[in-house]
Amino acid sequence: MTLGIDHPWVLALLPLALVPWLSSPHRRIAIGALILVPADRLSAGLRGGLRIAGTLAVALIVTALSSPYHGGRLISRTGTGAQVVLLLDRSGSMNDTFAGRTPAGTEESKASATKRLLRDFIGRRPHDLFGVAAFSTAPMLVLPLTDHQDAVLAAVNASDRRGLDFTNIARGLGMALSMFAADRPDEHHVILLVSDGGAVIDPHAQDQLRALFARYRADLYFLFLRTAGSKGLFDEPGPDENTPQAMPERFLHRYFQTLGIPYRAFQAESPQQVEEAIRQVDALERYPITYTERLPRRDLTGWAYASAGLPLLLLLAAKLVEARLAPSRSVFVAPPARGRAT
Template structure:
């Protein structure tokens, strides 16, 4: 699933500083071109010096490093940052609520007994496969709700999937006693109450059973679905030997008390919204059902995301430190020019000089 985005704010407005007056100090960046930190040494003439482009380029590079160090320090002190931005993302996906059964029966395996050895419980199998399901839908907004004796709001609709993964990782904790799926569905529908985006909405119910839904709860669910149409999916984790929700019992035995799962299936069919149920009796079947749901919920999706402010002062100080380090290395490598002097003559013998003077006078 690919997605593209654009920034609603112009690029020129995406950068800012906390202390604009500090930017006046940027004029100090001219100092490396007006002064020199290295020792100046005079020479008689430059005409006899051969061209040395490497030294010239090195000198210019050191001046630029000095100017860059000053500029980086100035913008760092000014509090350079990237402002909060509004991003419009487009891709394929949906707004999806995962409604998870947290009753104690989910702690059993598909043979409806405590798992042993390498066996997985129903909740562990659902945890692994739902985690992969979320990873494969990076552009969805996903919420999480749970239910057992009472409904439990876990996470509102969000596009921060790390939080969603954390919520899914908690579904294999020990469950509670009962399965109040009616109030769980009401909670999942309420997650879309403030959702005004034009996106596909879906509820994925993951449960291994059902209980009777009170008539008043049924009426409330019908009203909620009429106000907020959604796609419904039920991943029924059926224990081996349990009755199928698609199997029609003999006459007289098809009652809500005897077959609550089948009658939940019939009730969801009667809501007048797109609905599909999947039966799974093994972790492999759960994976196949989730893959099918993944294929069906791939419609165009547009949503707005706010990217928070990002401070860049630390990055500016790092650039300044690197530039100063280069100049310091060059300073440490500096060596003075050697002065070449004629060798000093040996001092004349004073006695010989005096004797020569005397001889000259006598001759005169």
């Protein structure tokens, strides 16, 4: 069991626990000659016991004032998983259905369906570290990497708030990569990009992203939520369409293939296909992972005060039963006088 204190400077008062051995609060009775008092082992034992009780009371009170606790330490565990950053598109089109219209009745928007399925994905991976970032016109750090699933689920629950219409995937990827540690080669990094549109990335930003992916060694999964009637990742260009402006999704997919990293794209056109894609990601990202877990901390201040109460009660009881001894009055009887009888 790991013990700790919040206020170690208070322990400088511990020498006060020796005061009961230097002085006693009990009444002293003067005796003219110790030879007149017989040896009393019981009294000597009570005297020593009361001094020990006083020492314990002072020591426990000082310990309580230092705010002791146990637990709260970090322990290393080994599991199966990865460090996963969920990079979520918050553009306005994510609040439409896969059919490209406002949800009505029991219909789910793309954002709501993704949120529901990501919650299940997180629940199946208790040993992963999850981070959440979002993007539309600008990226937003929602939650840094953590193993607290309640916080991750809360961040995902807030992911369907409407953003702006512009999709700046390049800046979102840059933020997602910056959430990893570049000096830990033993950690497996994963970015799960969820978006319903592509974006044109200028050559300078492409070079920067390529360098960042090489530095952080992250796998990339692109979950593309295709709206009915829109261009897809794998569509062949028609006449005059073979440009990034005309088919940004296709050219974004081709750019990801040139990054030299483990990359896989999923094109989903319904919530069922989104669920299947997430299940495949779940099955692929199963690597040994070392993670730290903080044990819960328990405050021992109350226990210290309660323990100090026992010797204090003993001292109080001894004080209450203390008897006051008054000096006895001796009666002098004069011896009979010697003389003649009359």
